[in-house]
Amino acid sequence: DVEGEIMLYTLHGLLHIMGYDDKREKDAKKMHLKEKEILARFGHKIKGLGI
Structure with a gap:
């Protein structure tokens, strides 16, 4: 999604x-x-980027 990007x-x-x-x-x-660690702290996972 755009927000994640x-x-x-x-x-x-x-x-x-x-x-x-x-x-x-x-x-x-x-x-x-x-x-990846920081995004996980905020409850986000970026799909399709291996992150």
């Missing part, structure tokens, strides 16, 4: 501001895990 992009940007990077596969996995 906006949440994901906003969170992704905030994580970059906080110093997370996703250029290397290892770092991207770490960042995606953090996204």
Whole structure:
């Protein structure tokens, strides 16, 4: 849904501001895990993105 996509992009940007990077596969996995963890805290799950 649109709300979920906006949440994901906003969170992704905030994580970059906080110093997370996703250029290397290892770092991207770490960042995606953090996204998943934070979204779960708010009761959201993004379908189709592996998050």
